[in-house]
Amino acid sequence: MSAFARRLAATAAALAVLFLAGVQLERHRTQFDLTADDHLTLSDQTRQVVKAVHSPTTIVVFLRRGEAGRAEAAALLSRYRRLNRRISFRVTDPDEAPGQVRRLNVDPALGGVAIAAGSRSEQVPLASEQDITAGLARLLRPGDATVCFATGHGEVETGLETGEGLSQAAGLLRVNGYKVETVDLLADPNVPARCRSLIVATPTAPLGQAGANMKAWLDGGGRVLFLADPVSTVDLNEVLGPYGLGLDRGIVLEGDDGSRLKDDPITLVLRDYRSASPIVRRLPPAVLPGAQAVSQVDVDQNATVAVARSSAKSYLERQPGQPSFDPATDRPGPLVVAATVEQPRNEGGRIVRPRLAVIGDVDFATNSFLGEAGNSRLFIQTVDWLTLRSDLVSVDPNIPDFRPLELTRSRLGYARLLSGVVVPGLFLLAGALVWAVRRTR
Amino acid sequence: MIEAKGLSRSFGGREVVHDVDFRVGPGEVVGFLGPNGAGKTTTIRMLLGLLRPDRGSADVSRPVGYLPEQFAGYDGMSVRGYLRFMARMKQPPSNEVDAAMARAGVADLARRPLARLSKGQRQRVGLAQALLGSPPAFVLDEPMQGLDPKQVVDARHVVQSLAHEGGAAVLLSTHVLAEAAAICDRVVVIVKGRVVAEERPGDAADLEARFLRLVGQAELA
Amino acid sequence: MRGLRATRATRATWAVVGKELVVLWTSPLPYVVGALLHIVLGTLYVNQLQARGQALAQPLFPLAGFLLIALVPILTMRTLADEARTGSLDLLHAVPVPTRALVVGKWLASWVTTLVVLAPATLFAVLLAWWGNPDRGPIIAGFAGLALLSAAVAGVGLLASSLTSSQPVAAMVGFFVALLLWFAHVGSETTSAGPLLAGFSISERLRSFAGGAIDSSDVGFFVLLTAAALVAAATVVQGRRLR
Structure with a gap:
């Protein structure tokens, strides 16, 4: 073997070592985020969720070629992958992978993001940290998450397949990975332990003992969704009151044409989602045919969130028989028609997180209306929020500040002068000087 | 030898x-x-x-003083700069740059860039370079x-x-x-x-x- | 003995650095390259600032990075190609100067020259800080990324220069290889080797810096790429010497 062949072999070996070192570096990377607001770093909530991913999970972002945000999506997802190698991702043009679009249950027109692990998949609308983390969290949710519908007090039934039934809502929950059960709280007023959340859809008979038990279950970290309705006269305030919420008798009449169906003051079209609650984030308008108002009672340390409101031109009509605003009795808008509350408590070293959601209408979730606009999303996002462990859905990503720069004419001229004339001129001048000095020697 | x-x-x-x-x-x-x-x-x-x-x-x-047929230095460098560089390259580094320039007859060209030397001058710089380190x-x-x-x-x-x-x-x-x-x-x-x-x-x-x-x-x- | 050799190689390396710097800066190259770089960079970046209306340094870095991959091979084209052409390399080999010292010294001088040529781009950071309130993180990280990219492209340019005795060929080969590395990620979604190729993309690496992140793997990538180019260049120099 000649000296050169040996050297060649040594070089090949050295290059191989460098390559392997590169691969190792790629595997064990640490990142220093120098940005002022740490916006390149995934939020703590996301880190928690990502750490909990234990099986290979693929995130597919459907964005057409040339659409904005492909690179940003890839950059964001590579941060997820960096945290957990079980997560892989693709950015795909939906037109080029119609099979995948169908299999992952993504709307080919809208695109979106699908998160798949094994045979399960979740869809989220945007490749944003909030959406993706929420999707991952939903995917991670134990398969046995059971949603219980209360029965026994005249509630709207999940078995009912007519227009006023909730059968489609129950079906929607099943599609989203929930087990759905009905629990007869008249026969046994105790909420079974297997229920991760309880939906009480407009009882028409007083809850009695069931109400007290419901309250106790909630206090111990239970999750309850009340779907109220103007037609129900049952008093739920026994359960809601301690959590700073209440139901205001009457029906919301909407005067703003943009916030109701045409010439139908009873049917609200909700557009005013004024909170950052995950329940209404990126939610299209929802249609509420006949809603009651939810009142927020000022209770110490309460954490009530007004999730959706009617417009300023609406009011609460206490006597629907004579629909005209009476300042003495009626309440002027805007009126809260959906609210949530979460009251975490430390109980002997254990954090319990009771969660309560109240929507002033049940009809939006019934078979007649579930398909309308944002209704199904409103329903599922509410149940998601109730059911998820801790506060994984309410991801609060680190977002870069807006840093305005006022580039006035004179500043612009100055910048152009500096970069286009002064700096190049100095280079050429320096070159000329060196040349001139060398000439004299 | x-x-x-x-x-x-x-x-x-x-x-x-x-x-x-x-x-x-x-x-x-x-x-x-x-x-x-x-x-x-x-x-x-x-x-x-x-x-x-x-x-x-x-x-x-070793070291060996070498003067190639077509001597080439670096156009931009001065004669002394070039010889200093070559002196530092040699083993052991020598500090007889001025002596070598005098011996090869280029002492008066010390500051001139190589690019501006005549062929003869250049050849003498090559010789001076070979002399460095008394090989x-x-x-x-x-x-x-x-x-x-x-x-x-x-x-x-x-x-x-x-x-x-x-x-x-x-x-x-x-x-x-x-x-x-x-x-x-x-x-x-x-x-x-x-x-x-x-x-x-x-x-x-x-x-x-x-x-x-x-x-x-x-x-x- | 080993220690002695090491100090000798180090001393020779620094001597080569000094000589290369003199040779480079007495040629018109860095002045012309510097003037060109800043005219183009300034025009494009100021347009970006105007369009965005934000005190963002981020758009500066991909622009500067692309200009560097075109201009650094011009700074490095001379290094080995011209010495091989004129025969001055023979004189060094006859001494003999350690190949490592030659290659590392020439690379270091090219890198330093690139950094000096690039340095006035930091004036934009000064302007941003003066007129607005830019995030310092991306500015620091971005310039660090450009410095590392310059090191790697200088290595690639040097390697190209070692392969030929013609300066224009060296510049074009260097630019071409750097261009391939710049676009290595393009189409990576569609091929199975894509992720591996994307790992070689210097533009993607630079993007991460420009965003304000200093990632160990990105730093390592540029360092390893530089090292690989220098190892290869040293082998080529050695091989051409002992034909």
């Missing part, structure tokens, strides 16, 4: 240098003569370790090229003093027979890659006659 031991080298199947053997002892100036394309430069490159011999080996005392061996490839008659005389003195006073082994390739006759203690004649004679140069006319005969014989063979 400079010693070639059976050096051979082919390029593309054609043997350019065949079994070249010679030795330049300390204090000796040996002329390396041959017509163009005889294999002089190839042999020199093998001696310096710039070319791998197919067979044989070279033994040259025990010199390989000078056509060192007098481009020099005017006065400079040639000066350069001859320098070369001879390297061997006769400095005790260095000097191998000097040239195709100017008069030059070989003037300064060499011995000449090695190479024709078509083979050493055909190794002898005392004698006087110039005598050397010329013998050289032509040797070349003629070799060409016929």
Whole structure:
């Protein structure tokens, strides 16, 4: 073997070592985020969720070629992958992978993001940290998450397949990975332990003992969704009151044409989602045919969130028989028609997180209306929020500040002068000087 | 000491240098003569370790002062800057830059950039570069090229003093027979890659006659 | 003995650095390259600032990065190609100067020259800070990324220069290889080797810096790429020497 062949072999070996070192570096990377607001770093909530991913999970972002945000999506997802190698991702043009679009249950027109692990998949609308983390969290949710519908007090039934039934809502929950059960709280007023959340859809008979038990279950970290309705006269305030919420008798009449169906003051079209609650984030308008108002009672340390409101031109009509605003009795808008509350408590070293959601209408979730606009999303996002462990859905990503720069004419001229004339001129001048000095020697 | 031991080298199947053997002892100036394309430069490159011999080996005392046929420095550098750089490259680093410049006759050019030197001046900078570090061996490839008659005389003195006073082994390739006759203690004649004679140069006319005969014989063979 | 050799190689390296710097800065190259770089960079970046209306340094870095991959090979084209052409390399080999010292010294000088040529781009950071309130993180990280990218492209340019005796060929080969590395990620979604190729994309690496992140793997990538180019260049120099 000649000296050169040996050297060649040594070089090949050295290059191989460098390559392997590169691969190792790629595997064990640490990142220093120098940005002022740490916006390149995934939020703590996301880190928690990502750490909990234990099986290979693929995130597919459907964005057409040339659409904005492909690179940003890839950059964001590579941060997820960096945290957990079980997560892989693709950015795909939906037109080029119609099979995948169908299999992952993504709307080919809208695109979106699908998160798949094994045979399960979740869809989220945007490749944003909030959406993706929420999707991952939903995917991670134990398969046995059971949603219980209360029965026994005249509630709207999940078995009912007519227009006023909730059968489609129950079906929607099943599609989203929930087990759905009905629990007869008249026969046994105790909420079974297997229920991760309880939906009480407009009882028409007083809850009695069931109400007290419901309250106790909630206090111990239970999750309850009340779907109220103007037609129900049952008093739920026994359960809601301690959590700073209440139901205001009457029906919301909407005067703003943009916030109701045409010439139908009873049917609200909700557009005013004024909170950052995950329940209404990126939610299209929802249609509420006949809603009651939810009142927020000022209770110490309460954490009530007004999730959706009617417009300023609406009011609460206490006597629907004579629909005209009476300042003495009626309440002027805007009126809260959906609210949530979460009251975490430390109980002997254990954090319990009771969660309560109240929507002033049940009809939006019934078979007649579930398909309308944002209704199904409103329903599922509410149940998601109730059911998820801790506060994984309410991801609060680190977002870069807006840093305005006022580039006035004179500043612009100055910048152009500096970069286009002064700096190049100095280079050429320096070159000329060196040349001139060398000439004299 | 400079010693070639059976050096051979082919390029593309054609043997350019065949079994070249010679030795330049300390204090000796040996002329390396041959017509163009005889294999002089190839042999020199093998001696310096710039070319791998197919067979044989070279033994040259280090460091070696080398002046290539086409000396090239770096256009942008001044003469002194260039020589300083080469002095730092040599082992051990030497600080005789000014002495070498004076000896090669370029002391007055110290600040001038190499790009602005004449061919003769440049060649003398090359010589100065070879002198750095007082090496025990010199390989000078056509060192007098481009020099005017006065400079040639000066350069001859320098070369001879390297061997006769400095005790260095000097191998000097040239195709100017008069030059070989003037300064060499011995000449090695190479024709078509083979050493055909190794002898005392004698006087110039005598050397010329013998050289032509040797070349003629070799060409016929 | 080993220690002695090491100090010798180090001393020779610094001598080569000094000599290369003199040779480079007495040639017109860095002045012309500097003037060109800043005219183009300034025009494009100021347009970006105007369009965005935000005190963002981020768009500066991909622009500067792309200009560097075109201009650095011009700074490095001379290094080995010209020495091989004129024969001055032979003189160094005859000494002999350690190949490592030659290659590392020339690379270091090219890198330093690139950094000096690039340095006035930091004036934009000064302007941003003067007129607005830019995030310092991306500015620091972005310039660090450009410095590392310059090191790698200087290595690639040097390698190209070692392969030929013609300066224009060296510049074009260097630019071409750097261009391939710049676009290595393009189409990576569609091929199975894509992720691996994307890992070689210097523009994607630079993007991460420009966003304000200093990632160990990105730093490592540029360092390793530089090292690989230098190892390869040293082998080529050695190989051409001992043909």
